[in-house]
Amino acid sequence: xxxxxxxxxxxxxxxxxxxxxxxxxxxxxxxxxxxxxxxxxxxxxxxxxxxxxxxxxxxxxxxxxxxxxxxxxxxxxxxxxxxxxxxxxxxxxxxxxxxxxxxxxxxxxxxxxxxxxxxxxxxx
Amino acid sequence: xxxxxxxxxxxxxxxxxxxxxxxxxxxxxxxxxxxxxxxxxxxxxxxxxxxxxxxxxxxxxxxxxxxxxxxxxxxxxxxxxxxxxxxxxxxxxxxxxxxxxxxxxxxxxxxxxxxxxxxxxxxxxxxxxxxxxxxxxxxxxxxxxxxxxxxxxxxxxxxxxxxxxxxxxxxxxxxxxxxxxxxxxxxxxxxxxxxxxxxxxxxxxxxxxxxxxxxxxxxxxxxxxxxxxxxxxxxxxxxxxxxxxxxxxxxxxxxxxxxxxxxxxxxxxxxxxxxxxxxxxxxxxxxxxxxxxxxxxxxxxxxxxxxxxxxxxxxxxxxxxx
Numbered sequence: 001x002x003x004x005x006x007x008x009x010x011x012x013x014x015x016x017x018x019x020x021x022x023x024x025x026x027x028x029x030x031x032x033x034x035x036x037x038x039x040x041x042x043x044x045x046x047x048x049x050x051x052x053x054x055x056x057x058x059x060x061x062x063x064x065x066x067x068x069x070x071x072x073x074x075x076x077x078x079x080x081x082x083x084x085x086x087x088x089x090x091x092x093x094x095x096x097x098x099x100x101x102x103x104x105x106x107x108x109x110x111x112x113x114x115x116x117x118x119x120x121x122x123x124x
Numbered sequence: 125x126x127x128x129x130x131x132x133x134x135x136x137x138x139x140x141x142x143x144x145x146x147x148x149x150x151x152x153x154x155x156x157x158x159x160x161x162x163x164x165x166x167x168x169x170x171x172x173x174x175x176x177x178x179x180x181x182x183x184x185x186x187x188x189x190x191x192x193x194x195x196x197x198x199x200x201x202x203x204x205x206x207x208x209x210x211x212x213x214x215x216x217x218x219x220x221x222x223x224x225x226x227x228x229x230x231x232x233x234x235x236x237x238x239x240x241x242x243x244x245x246x247x248x249x250x251x252x253x254x255x256x257x258x259x260x261x262x263x264x265x266x267x268x269x270x271x272x273x274x275x276x277x278x279x280x281x282x283x284x285x286x287x288x289x290x291x292x293x294x295x296x297x298x299x300x301x302x303x304x305x306x307x308x309x310x311x312x313x314x315x316x317x318x319x320x321x322x323x324x325x326x327x328x329x330x331x332x333x334x335x336x337x338x339x340x341x342x343x344x345x346x347x348x349x350x351x352x353x354x355x356x357x358x359x360x361x362x363x364x365x366x367x368x369x370x371x372x373x374x375x376x377x378x379x380x381x382x383x384x385x386x387x388x389x390x391x392x393x394x395x396x397x398x399x400x401x402x403x404x405x406x407x408x409x410x411x412x413x414x415x416x417x418x419x420x421x422x423x424x425x426x427x428x429x430x431x432x433x434x435x436x437x438x439x440x441x442x443x444x445x446x
Contacts, residue, residue: 021143021232022139031138035135039134061178068136068228072229083207
Protein backbone atom coordinates (compact mmCIF):
# COMPACT_ATOMS: atom_id res chain seq x y z
CA UNK A 1 0.00 0.00 0.00
CA UNK A 2 1.03 3.53 -0.67
CA UNK A 3 1.68 5.91 2.13
CA UNK A 4 -1.01 8.40 3.00
CA UNK A 5 0.98 11.26 1.43
CA UNK A 6 0.90 9.83 -2.05
CA UNK A 7 -2.81 9.09 -2.04
CA UNK A 8 -3.81 12.61 -1.13
CA UNK A 9 -4.75 14.22 -4.45
CA UNK A 10 -4.34 17.73 -3.10
CA UNK A 11 -0.66 17.30 -2.20
CA UNK A 12 1.24 20.25 -3.60
CA UNK A 13 4.26 18.17 -4.58
CA UNK A 14 4.60 14.73 -5.97
CA UNK A 15 6.64 12.93 -3.40
CA UNK A 16 6.65 9.65 -5.33
CA UNK A 17 7.94 11.26 -8.50
CA UNK A 18 10.71 13.06 -6.66
CA UNK A 19 11.72 9.95 -4.76
CA UNK A 20 11.99 8.11 -8.06
CA UNK A 21 14.08 10.89 -9.51
CA UNK A 22 16.56 10.65 -6.63
CA UNK A 23 16.67 6.86 -6.90
CA UNK A 24 15.16 6.49 -3.43
CA UNK A 25 18.08 8.31 -1.92
CA UNK A 26 16.55 9.77 1.25
CA UNK A 27 19.66 11.69 2.09
CA UNK A 28 19.75 13.43 -1.30
CA UNK A 29 16.03 14.11 -1.00
CA UNK A 30 16.56 15.86 2.32
CA UNK A 31 19.42 17.84 0.83
CA UNK A 32 17.27 18.97 -2.09
CA UNK A 33 14.43 19.93 0.22
CA UNK A 34 16.83 21.94 2.35
CA UNK A 35 18.05 23.81 -0.74
CA UNK A 36 14.44 24.41 -1.70
CA UNK A 37 13.45 25.69 1.74
CA UNK A 38 16.20 28.24 1.48
CA UNK A 39 15.95 29.29 -2.16
CA UNK A 40 12.21 29.22 -2.66
CA UNK A 41 11.05 31.86 -0.13
CA UNK A 42 13.90 34.15 -1.15
CA UNK A 43 13.08 33.93 -4.84
CA UNK A 44 9.38 34.41 -4.11
CA UNK A 45 10.13 37.61 -2.21
CA UNK A 46 12.25 38.94 -5.06
CA UNK A 47 9.53 38.05 -7.55
CA UNK A 48 6.94 39.78 -5.44
CA UNK A 49 9.01 42.99 -5.50
CA UNK A 50 9.59 42.71 -9.25
CA UNK A 51 5.87 42.23 -9.88
CA UNK A 52 4.99 45.15 -7.60
CA UNK A 53 7.47 47.33 -9.50
CA UNK A 54 6.27 46.05 -12.91
CA UNK A 55 9.88 45.01 -13.56
CA UNK A 56 9.19 42.65 -16.48
CA UNK A 57 12.77 41.53 -17.04
CA UNK A 58 13.34 40.38 -13.47
CA UNK A 59 9.81 38.99 -13.19
CA UNK A 60 10.54 36.79 -16.21
CA UNK A 61 13.93 35.67 -14.87
CA UNK A 62 12.72 34.93 -11.33
CA UNK A 63 9.56 33.14 -12.42
CA UNK A 64 11.72 31.02 -14.71
CA UNK A 65 13.96 30.08 -11.80
CA UNK A 66 10.92 29.22 -9.69
CA UNK A 67 9.49 27.13 -12.50
CA UNK A 68 12.75 25.17 -12.62
CA UNK A 69 12.95 24.41 -8.93
CA UNK A 70 9.25 23.65 -8.63
CA UNK A 71 9.26 21.23 -11.52
CA UNK A 72 12.41 19.54 -10.21
CA UNK A 73 10.61 19.07 -6.93
CA UNK A 74 7.62 17.55 -8.67
CA UNK A 75 5.28 20.45 -7.81
CA UNK A 76 3.72 20.43 -11.24
CA UNK A 77 0.76 22.77 -10.72
CA UNK A 78 2.90 25.35 -8.95
CA UNK A 79 5.44 25.11 -11.76
CA UNK A 80 2.65 25.82 -14.24
CA UNK A 81 1.62 28.86 -12.24
CA UNK A 82 5.23 30.14 -12.34
CA UNK A 83 5.35 29.44 -16.06
CA UNK A 84 2.23 31.58 -16.49
CA UNK A 85 4.00 34.56 -14.87
CA UNK A 86 7.00 34.06 -17.15
CA UNK A 87 4.76 34.08 -20.23
CA UNK A 88 2.95 37.23 -19.11
CA UNK A 89 6.21 39.00 -18.34
CA UNK A 90 7.58 38.10 -21.78
CA UNK A 91 4.38 39.29 -23.42
CA UNK A 92 4.60 42.55 -21.46
CA UNK A 93 1.24 42.08 -19.79
CA UNK A 94 1.99 44.06 -16.70
CA UNK A 95 -1.66 44.28 -15.61
CA UNK A 96 -2.12 40.54 -15.26
CA UNK A 97 1.13 39.93 -13.38
CA UNK A 98 -0.12 40.53 -9.88
CA UNK A 99 -3.06 38.16 -10.34
CA UNK A 100 -0.74 35.46 -11.67
CA UNK A 101 1.62 35.97 -8.75
CA UNK A 102 -1.24 35.59 -6.30
CA UNK A 103 -2.22 32.35 -8.03
CA UNK A 104 1.31 31.06 -7.61
CA UNK A 105 1.16 32.07 -3.95
CA UNK A 106 -2.00 29.95 -3.50
CA UNK A 107 -0.45 26.95 -5.26
CA UNK A 108 2.63 27.05 -3.11
CA UNK A 109 1.11 28.06 0.23
CA UNK A 110 0.93 24.51 1.51
CA UNK A 111 4.31 23.54 0.04
CA UNK A 112 6.66 24.54 2.83
CA UNK A 113 4.46 23.15 5.62
CA UNK A 114 4.19 19.87 3.71
CA UNK A 115 7.92 19.69 3.29
CA UNK A 116 8.48 20.46 6.95
CA UNK A 117 6.00 17.76 7.89
CA UNK A 118 7.74 15.29 5.64
CA UNK A 119 11.18 16.12 6.97
CA UNK A 120 9.95 15.82 10.55
CA UNK A 121 8.44 12.47 9.67
CA UNK A 122 11.55 10.95 8.13
CA UNK A 123 13.69 12.24 10.94
CA UNK A 124 11.78 10.13 13.40
CA UNK B 125 34.29 10.50 -18.13
CA UNK B 126 34.09 14.19 -17.29
CA UNK B 127 30.83 16.04 -17.76
CA UNK B 128 29.98 19.69 -17.26
CA UNK B 129 26.68 20.85 -15.81
CA UNK B 130 25.73 24.51 -16.05
CA UNK B 131 22.55 25.52 -14.29
CA UNK B 132 21.93 28.63 -12.19
CA UNK B 133 19.21 27.01 -10.15
CA UNK B 134 20.70 25.17 -7.15
CA UNK B 135 18.06 22.48 -6.69
CA UNK B 136 18.10 21.32 -10.32
CA UNK B 137 21.89 21.51 -10.42
CA UNK B 138 22.34 19.34 -7.34
CA UNK B 139 19.81 16.81 -8.61
CA UNK B 140 21.53 16.64 -11.97
CA UNK B 141 24.96 16.39 -10.36
CA UNK B 142 23.94 13.48 -8.17
CA UNK B 143 22.14 11.67 -10.98
CA UNK B 144 25.23 11.86 -13.18
CA UNK B 145 27.62 10.89 -10.41
CA UNK B 146 25.51 7.79 -9.89
CA UNK B 147 25.81 7.05 -13.60
CA UNK B 148 29.60 7.06 -13.17
CA UNK B 149 30.47 10.50 -14.51
CA UNK B 150 33.05 12.86 -13.08
CA UNK B 151 30.87 15.94 -12.67
CA UNK B 152 31.91 19.58 -12.85
CA UNK B 153 28.99 21.81 -11.83
CA UNK B 154 28.90 25.54 -12.51
CA UNK B 155 26.20 28.16 -12.14
CA UNK B 156 26.48 30.35 -15.19
CA UNK B 157 27.44 30.39 -18.85
CA UNK B 158 30.70 32.23 -18.33
CA UNK B 159 32.02 29.62 -15.93
CA UNK B 160 30.79 26.92 -18.32
CA UNK B 161 32.80 28.40 -21.16
CA UNK B 162 35.90 28.65 -18.96
CA UNK B 163 35.66 24.98 -18.02
CA UNK B 164 35.09 23.90 -21.62
CA UNK B 165 38.12 25.87 -22.81
CA UNK B 166 40.49 24.24 -20.35
CA UNK B 167 43.03 21.79 -21.62
CA UNK B 168 41.58 18.31 -21.15
CA UNK B 169 38.31 19.91 -20.08
CA UNK B 170 35.01 18.03 -20.20
CA UNK B 171 33.84 16.88 -23.63
CA UNK B 172 30.25 16.33 -22.54
CA UNK B 173 28.17 19.26 -21.40
CA UNK B 174 24.64 19.76 -20.11
CA UNK B 175 23.75 23.41 -20.41
CA UNK B 176 20.68 25.09 -19.04
CA UNK B 177 19.10 27.32 -21.65
CA UNK B 178 18.37 30.31 -19.42
CA UNK B 179 21.42 31.35 -17.39
CA UNK B 180 23.05 34.58 -16.30
CA UNK B 181 26.14 35.85 -18.17
CA UNK B 182 25.98 33.63 -21.27
CA UNK B 183 22.87 31.55 -21.86
CA UNK B 184 23.06 27.97 -23.11
CA UNK B 185 22.88 28.76 -26.85
CA UNK B 186 25.55 31.47 -26.45
CA UNK B 187 27.90 28.94 -24.83
CA UNK B 188 27.21 26.52 -27.71
CA UNK B 189 28.00 29.18 -30.30
CA UNK B 190 31.23 30.17 -28.53
CA UNK B 191 32.39 26.57 -28.27
CA UNK B 192 31.63 25.89 -31.92
CA UNK B 193 33.69 28.82 -33.17
CA UNK B 194 36.88 27.12 -32.03
CA UNK B 195 37.94 24.47 -34.47
CA UNK B 196 41.26 23.33 -33.08
CA UNK B 197 40.03 21.68 -29.91
CA UNK B 198 38.42 18.28 -29.47
CA UNK B 199 34.69 18.06 -30.11
CA UNK B 200 32.39 18.84 -27.19
CA UNK B 201 29.01 17.13 -27.18
CA UNK B 202 26.51 19.63 -25.80
CA UNK B 203 22.97 19.05 -24.61
CA UNK B 204 20.70 21.99 -23.88
CA UNK B 205 18.28 21.72 -20.98
CA UNK B 206 15.10 23.59 -21.55
CA UNK B 207 11.69 23.92 -20.05
CA UNK B 208 10.55 25.64 -23.21
CA UNK B 209 9.97 22.90 -25.73
CA UNK B 210 8.39 24.83 -28.60
CA UNK B 211 9.53 23.94 -32.12
CA UNK B 212 11.04 27.37 -32.75
CA UNK B 213 13.09 27.15 -29.55
CA UNK B 214 14.30 23.66 -30.40
CA UNK B 215 15.44 24.79 -33.83
CA UNK B 216 17.16 27.84 -32.38
CA UNK B 217 18.97 25.68 -29.81
CA UNK B 218 20.20 23.15 -32.35
CA UNK B 219 21.22 25.92 -34.77
CA UNK B 220 23.38 27.46 -32.05
CA UNK B 221 25.52 24.33 -32.12
CA UNK B 222 23.89 22.10 -29.51
CA UNK B 223 23.84 18.40 -30.36
CA UNK B 224 20.66 17.60 -28.49
CA UNK B 225 18.17 19.05 -26.04
CA UNK B 226 16.24 17.75 -23.09
CA UNK B 227 13.08 19.13 -21.59
CA UNK B 228 13.04 19.73 -17.84
CA UNK B 229 12.21 18.14 -15.54
CA UNK B 230 14.33 15.40 -17.02
CA UNK B 231 13.80 11.70 -16.72
CA UNK B 232 16.98 10.09 -15.37
CA UNK B 233 16.85 7.11 -17.71
CA UNK B 234 16.33 9.24 -20.79
CA UNK B 235 19.13 11.55 -19.71
CA UNK B 236 21.57 8.67 -19.35
CA UNK B 237 20.54 7.22 -22.71
CA UNK B 238 21.05 10.55 -24.45
CA UNK B 239 24.46 10.97 -22.86
CA UNK B 240 25.43 7.55 -24.13
CA UNK B 241 24.59 8.81 -27.62
CA UNK B 242 27.02 11.67 -26.95
CA UNK B 243 29.71 9.24 -25.81
CA UNK B 244 29.29 7.27 -29.03
CA UNK B 245 29.79 10.44 -31.06
CA UNK B 246 32.92 11.31 -29.07
CA UNK B 247 34.29 7.79 -29.51
CA UNK B 248 33.68 8.12 -33.22
CA UNK B 249 35.56 11.41 -33.27
CA UNK B 250 38.48 9.89 -31.36
CA UNK B 251 38.71 7.12 -33.92
CA UNK B 252 38.63 9.58 -36.80
CA UNK B 253 41.35 11.71 -35.23
CA UNK B 254 43.45 8.60 -34.67
CA UNK B 255 42.96 7.52 -38.28
CA UNK B 256 43.85 11.00 -39.52
CA UNK B 257 47.05 11.03 -37.44
CA UNK B 258 47.92 7.63 -38.80
CA UNK B 259 47.37 8.85 -42.37
CA UNK B 260 49.41 11.96 -41.68
CA UNK B 261 52.31 9.81 -40.46
CA UNK B 262 52.00 7.57 -43.52
CA UNK B 263 52.01 10.61 -45.78
CA UNK B 264 55.19 12.06 -44.30
CA UNK B 265 57.20 8.96 -43.41
CA UNK B 266 58.92 6.24 -45.31
CA UNK B 267 57.11 2.96 -44.80
CA UNK B 268 60.20 0.77 -44.56
CA UNK B 269 62.41 2.82 -42.25
CA UNK B 270 59.82 5.14 -40.64
CA UNK B 271 62.20 8.01 -41.42
CA UNK B 272 60.80 11.20 -42.95
CA UNK B 273 60.07 10.60 -46.62
CA UNK B 274 61.44 12.64 -49.49
CA UNK B 275 58.55 15.12 -49.60
CA UNK B 276 58.60 15.73 -45.86
CA UNK B 277 62.37 16.13 -45.62
CA UNK B 278 62.40 18.56 -48.57
CA UNK B 279 59.77 20.70 -46.81
CA UNK B 280 61.79 20.65 -43.60
CA UNK B 281 65.07 21.46 -45.30
CA UNK B 282 63.44 24.41 -47.07
CA UNK B 283 62.08 25.69 -43.78
CA UNK B 284 65.39 25.24 -41.98
CA UNK B 285 67.32 27.03 -44.73
CA UNK B 286 65.00 30.02 -44.50
CA UNK B 287 65.36 30.04 -40.77
CA UNK B 288 69.12 29.75 -40.76
CA UNK B 289 69.33 32.67 -43.22
CA UNK B 290 67.00 34.76 -41.12
CA UNK B 291 68.78 33.99 -37.87
CA UNK B 292 72.25 33.91 -39.46
CA UNK B 293 72.84 30.40 -38.21
CA UNK B 294 74.29 27.46 -40.02
CA UNK B 295 72.43 24.41 -41.20
CA UNK B 296 74.48 21.45 -42.37
CA UNK B 297 73.03 19.22 -45.07
CA UNK B 298 74.44 15.74 -45.53
CA UNK B 299 73.52 13.43 -48.36
CA UNK B 300 74.63 9.87 -47.64
CA UNK B 301 74.54 6.86 -49.93
CA UNK B 302 75.18 3.24 -48.97
CA UNK B 303 78.25 1.96 -50.82
CA UNK B 304 77.74 -1.06 -53.08
CA UNK B 305 74.19 -1.48 -51.91
CA UNK B 306 73.15 -2.97 -55.23
CA UNK B 307 75.43 -5.94 -54.52
CA UNK B 308 73.60 -6.60 -51.25
CA UNK B 309 70.27 -6.73 -53.07
CA UNK B 310 71.64 -8.76 -55.98
CA UNK B 311 73.51 -11.40 -53.95
CA UNK B 312 71.46 -11.63 -50.73
CA UNK B 313 68.02 -10.50 -51.91
CA UNK B 314 65.73 -7.57 -51.20
CA UNK B 315 64.68 -8.83 -47.78
CA UNK B 316 68.27 -8.53 -46.55
CA UNK B 317 68.56 -5.21 -48.40
CA UNK B 318 65.57 -3.96 -46.45
CA UNK B 319 67.11 -5.16 -43.18
CA UNK B 320 70.24 -3.19 -44.03
CA UNK B 321 68.28 -0.01 -44.81
CA UNK B 322 66.35 -0.26 -41.54
CA UNK B 323 69.55 -0.71 -39.53
CA UNK B 324 71.26 2.17 -41.31
CA UNK B 325 68.23 4.39 -40.66
CA UNK B 326 68.41 3.49 -36.97
CA UNK B 327 72.12 4.21 -36.75
CA UNK B 328 71.71 7.57 -38.49
CA UNK B 329 68.90 8.50 -36.10
CA UNK B 330 71.03 7.38 -33.19
CA UNK B 331 73.95 9.56 -34.25
CA UNK B 332 72.10 12.91 -34.39
CA UNK B 333 70.46 15.18 -31.81
CA UNK B 334 66.71 15.25 -31.24
CA UNK B 335 66.30 18.49 -33.21
CA UNK B 336 68.15 17.26 -36.30
CA UNK B 337 66.31 15.56 -39.15
CA UNK B 338 66.96 12.27 -40.88
CA UNK B 339 65.06 11.32 -44.00
CA UNK B 340 65.11 8.73 -46.72
CA UNK B 341 65.81 10.61 -49.92
CA UNK B 342 65.47 7.66 -52.28
CA UNK B 343 66.50 3.97 -52.58
CA UNK B 344 69.67 3.82 -50.47
CA UNK B 345 70.14 7.60 -50.17
CA UNK B 346 69.59 9.38 -46.87
CA UNK B 347 69.49 13.07 -45.97
CA UNK B 348 70.66 14.27 -42.57
CA UNK B 349 70.00 17.88 -41.57
CA UNK B 350 72.03 19.20 -38.65
CA UNK B 351 70.19 22.27 -37.44
CA UNK B 352 72.04 25.18 -35.92
CA UNK B 353 75.35 23.38 -36.24
CA UNK B 354 78.60 25.27 -35.66
CA UNK B 355 80.50 25.10 -39.01
CA UNK B 356 83.73 24.36 -37.10
CA UNK B 357 82.22 21.12 -35.88
CA UNK B 358 80.38 20.16 -39.07
CA UNK B 359 83.10 17.95 -40.50
CA UNK B 360 83.58 16.18 -37.18
CA UNK B 361 79.85 15.52 -36.85
CA UNK B 362 79.64 14.23 -40.40
CA UNK B 363 82.59 11.92 -39.81
CA UNK B 364 80.93 10.52 -36.70
CA UNK B 365 77.82 9.79 -38.73
CA UNK B 366 79.88 8.07 -41.43
CA UNK B 367 81.66 5.94 -38.81
CA UNK B 368 78.38 4.99 -37.15
CA UNK B 369 77.86 2.78 -40.22
CA UNK B 370 81.41 1.55 -40.86
CA UNK B 371 82.52 0.97 -37.27
CA UNK B 372 80.70 -2.33 -36.81
CA UNK B 373 79.05 -4.87 -39.06
CA UNK B 374 75.32 -4.85 -39.73
CA UNK B 375 73.66 -8.01 -38.49
CA UNK B 376 71.31 -9.63 -40.99
CA UNK B 377 69.49 -12.93 -41.29
CA UNK B 378 72.26 -14.04 -43.63
CA UNK B 379 75.11 -13.03 -41.39
CA UNK B 380 76.99 -9.81 -40.58
CA UNK B 381 77.77 -7.37 -43.39
CA UNK B 382 80.55 -4.79 -43.41
CA UNK B 383 78.99 -1.75 -45.06
CA UNK B 384 79.95 1.88 -45.46
CA UNK B 385 78.41 5.13 -46.66
CA UNK B 386 79.74 8.00 -48.72
CA UNK B 387 78.67 11.49 -47.76
CA UNK B 388 78.34 14.82 -49.55
CA UNK B 389 78.13 17.84 -47.25
CA UNK B 390 77.10 21.48 -47.54
CA UNK B 391 77.08 24.32 -45.01
CA UNK B 392 74.20 26.70 -45.51
CA UNK B 393 76.12 29.61 -43.99
CA UNK B 394 78.45 29.89 -46.98
CA UNK B 395 75.85 29.25 -49.63
CA UNK B 396 73.76 32.38 -50.17
CA UNK B 397 70.17 32.53 -51.40
CA UNK B 398 69.84 29.40 -53.51
CA UNK B 399 66.82 27.20 -53.91
CA UNK B 400 66.55 23.85 -52.22
CA UNK B 401 66.75 22.11 -55.61
CA UNK B 402 70.04 23.88 -56.49
CA UNK B 403 71.45 23.11 -53.07
CA UNK B 404 70.57 19.43 -53.25
CA UNK B 405 71.99 19.23 -56.74
CA UNK B 406 75.30 20.56 -55.39
CA UNK B 407 75.34 18.23 -52.35
CA UNK B 408 74.72 15.42 -54.79
CA UNK B 409 77.82 16.54 -56.72
CA UNK B 410 79.84 16.35 -53.47
CA UNK B 411 78.50 12.87 -52.84
CA UNK B 412 79.57 11.89 -56.34
CA UNK B 413 83.07 13.18 -55.56
CA UNK B 414 83.16 11.07 -52.41
CA UNK B 415 82.20 7.99 -54.44
CA UNK B 416 84.86 8.79 -57.03
CA UNK B 417 87.45 9.22 -54.27
CA UNK B 418 87.01 5.59 -53.24
CA UNK B 419 83.85 5.65 -51.09
CA UNK B 420 83.47 5.50 -47.27
CA UNK B 421 84.48 9.15 -47.06
CA UNK B 422 83.17 12.71 -46.85
CA UNK B 423 83.38 15.49 -49.41
CA UNK B 424 82.33 19.09 -48.85
CA UNK B 425 80.90 21.23 -51.62
CA UNK B 426 82.03 24.86 -51.69
CA UNK B 427 80.18 27.76 -53.23
CA UNK B 428 81.07 28.68 -56.79
CA UNK B 429 83.71 31.43 -57.13
CA UNK B 430 81.26 33.77 -58.88
CA UNK B 431 79.07 33.90 -55.79
CA UNK B 432 78.32 37.37 -54.40
CA UNK B 433 80.29 38.33 -51.27
CA UNK B 434 78.44 37.08 -48.21
CA UNK B 435 76.99 39.24 -45.51
CA UNK B 436 77.80 36.78 -42.77
CA UNK B 437 81.52 36.23 -42.03
CA UNK B 438 82.81 32.90 -43.25
CA UNK B 439 84.02 30.81 -40.32
CA UNK B 440 87.74 30.24 -40.02
CA UNK B 441 87.66 26.50 -40.64
CA UNK B 442 85.77 26.95 -43.89
CA UNK B 443 88.06 29.70 -45.09
CA UNK B 444 91.11 27.52 -44.55
CA UNK B 445 89.68 24.71 -46.62
CA UNK B 446 89.16 26.83 -49.73
